[in-house]
Amino acid sequence: MQANRRDARRNDRAGWWCGILVLGLALAAAAPALAQKDGLYDEGRVLEHMRNECRGTPDCMTVESRDRRVAVGQSAIVRAHCPSSHPHVVGWDTEQSEHLAVTALPPKPQAGAAPDPEDAGSLVASRVLVGATNNGDKVGRVTLFVGCSAGVPKVTATLRHRSGVPSHHTTFSGGPR
Amino acid sequence: MSGAAVRAAGTRAMRAARGLAAALLLGALLHPAAARADACDGGATTIPSCQPQVQAPVAYTGWETQGWAYYCTGDHPYYWGASSYILGNFSSNNSCFSVAEDVFAENQANKFDATLTNWCLNDQSIVITLGCSQQPPPGFPATCNITGDPVGDPGCTTTNITNHCSSTNPPVCFQTSSETCGDGTSYSCTTDLAVTWCFKCGS
Numbered sequence: 001m002q003a004n005r006r007d008a009r010r011n012d013r014a015g016w017w018c019g020i021l022v023l024g025l026a027l028a029a030a031a032p033a034l035a036q037k038d039g040l041y042d043e044g045r046v047l048e049h050m051r052n053e054c055r056g057t058p059d060c061m062t063v064e065s066r067d068r069r070v071a072v073g074q075s076a077i078v079r080a081h082c083p084s085s086h087p088h089v090v091g092w093d094t095e096q097s098e099h100l101a102v103t104a105l106p107p108k109p110q111a112g113a114a115p116d117p118e119d120a121g122s123l124v125a126s127r128v129l130v131g132a133t134n135n136g137d138k139v140g141r142v143t144l145f146v147g148c149s150a151g152v153p154k155v156t157a158t159l160r161h162r163s164g165v166p167s168h169h170t171t172f173s174g175g176p177r
Numbered sequence: 178m179s180g181a182a183v184r185a186a187g188t189r190a191m192r193a194a195r196g197l198a199a200a201l202l203l204g205a206l207l208h209p210a211a212a213r214a215d216a217c218d219g220g221a222t223t224i225p226s227c228q229p230q231v232q233a234p235v236a237y238t239g240w241e242t243q244g245w246a247y248y249c250t251g252d253h254p255y256y257w258g259a260s261s262y263i264l265g266n267f268s269s270n271n272s273c274f275s276v277a278e279d280v281f282a283e284n285q286a287n288k289f290d291a292t293l294t295n296w297c298l299n300d301q302s303i304v305i306t307l308g309c310s311q312q313p314p315p316g317f318p319a320t321c322n323i324t325g326d327p328v329g330d331p332g333c334t335t336t337n338i339t340n341h342c343s344s345t346n347p348p349v350c351f352q353t354s355s356e357t358c359g360d361g362t363s364y365s366c367t368t369d370l371a372v373t374w375c376f377k378c379g380s
Contacts, residue, residue, distance in 0.1 A: 047241055155347050157232050157245055157248065159244070159245055160243075160244035160282075163243075
């Protein structure tokens, strides 16, 4: 009798271990699929404001735009103006979601577009325009920071675009959009 | 120890030493630094009157890409870049970064354009140094066939004044012009940051 009970307990334990093993194997097999579910980007990661808008220019002040949300698959133009006390643009920087690509737009209107009176006749426009495109699967956000100086700055470098290296690029294996 | 054993040990040591020497030689040949160019190193082409210009540092977060246009300026405003088939006329000071020169964006004779990525996981800063010349790069539409070394502004009659400005905000500009003196000598001149220098025109 006792021997039968021991055998039954042993069989129960073996069944539990088998169940755990099968569950483990199933999880291991599903891991890539679970990682893919997150997509290429970590939509929660924010590229900090690195204070590149002034880069050592004396008497440079930072102007901040409003926080702008960009929907999935959409683009938005974000702008910030220098004040009349510091009318000259020195540079720009952002705080933005990893999955946004932000690009500087030219200060002059596009060919064929209606001229913008704010830029007309001004070689050094007092504002910065950037285009932000959402490449991820969730809403993203961007804030534009513009460096502004009272005098004409001596600039030898200008930022053209900023984006994040996708955090999941080492595990993501693609799939249809 | 027998003589045979000593000889065998000596042979093994020799083989190991040869293997180490070969590995070191291969390592030296394949190390990226061995092939890496530097500012003012034009490879087979000598970049005339070249001056390394150190740019201000730029900060990046971890795993971030930025595109930058860097400009040569002052009395050495010309960048001899990939448009002139000169590769790597720049240097960077941080091995966390990849730097890819964007030749089709180099649409000004003073411009170096690149996409830079910080592959390290933490915040990093990079300083780019450009090789900048007093002389326009090959292919730049100079006003004449320039000869000799640069000279100061001869102060003769000035014509063909052209401003070359980037389309960025703020713009980065330099100016070119022609000068013709009373004795018929003509010059191709450049002005940047209120400094003018010229090259004598040849026939």
